[in-house]
Amino acid sequence: MPRAGLNRERVVDIALELGRSGSPASLGAVARVAGVKTPSLYKHVASASELSSLVAERALTQFADALTLAVGDAQRTEAARRFLHAYRSFAISDPHLFSLIPLQPGNDPRLRPIAQRLMRSMATALGFTGPTAPGALHALRFLRSCADGFVRLELAGGFGEPIDVNESWDRLVEATSKSTLLYPA
Incomplete structure (x- = not known):
């Protein structure tokens, strides 16, 4: 008989x-x-693998919801800017939650x-x-790579030079959001 107050949702809540x-969610x-x-x-869960998948599902859902909300009804350049800013904001505000999202969620x-x-x-x-x-997947990969690469380097302390990281980010956002690689011809 399940322990009072403990169910699948609560197990995932605790793991999350x-x-x-930053602790292992074993x-x-x-x-x-x-x-x-x-x-x-x-x-409540079949295995450690299932628990890991359930935690990743929660993290990815929060991430996708934050990005979708940020982009809203914006189009093209503004949508790209909002996506990039929301991506970085999510990762920086909760780096451990961000780390729970697998690099290849489609797997x-x-x-x-x-x-x-x-x-x-x-x-x-x-x-x-x-x-x-045609071209959409390339554009999405380009946008994600710009955001993810910068953010992961930033979180790992990869920008040690005494130059403002926010200024570097702003330059990346401007260059990326205006890139012709993002938009259909």
Whole structure:
């Protein structure tokens, strides 16, 4: 019989909070926080892999929601700017949560619909009919690479020179958002 107050949602909540604090979100760590023995968690999740996928699903959903909300109904250059700023803001404001999002979310069947929703939204905002339209995937990769590369370097302390990182970011946003590589011909 499941422990009172412990269910699948609560197990994922605990794992997510552990991950957000920078602690490992292992089954053992979740069990310790929940005050149960590790085998008790198997009533709620099938495996450590499933728990990891559920945590990634929550993180990716929050990320996709933040990006989609930020872009709103903006189009083309403004949509790209908003996407880039929201991407960096999300990662910088909660780097541990950002780190829970896999680099290839499309490889996980649970995450694929979320990643596809975000891709459709951004492709449309950039002026494509969808992510499979000619040139769309290249544009989306370009935009994501610019944001993700900068953010991961920044989070890892890769910009050690005494020059304002925000100014570098602003230059990247301007150059990227105006790039002809982003928009359909």
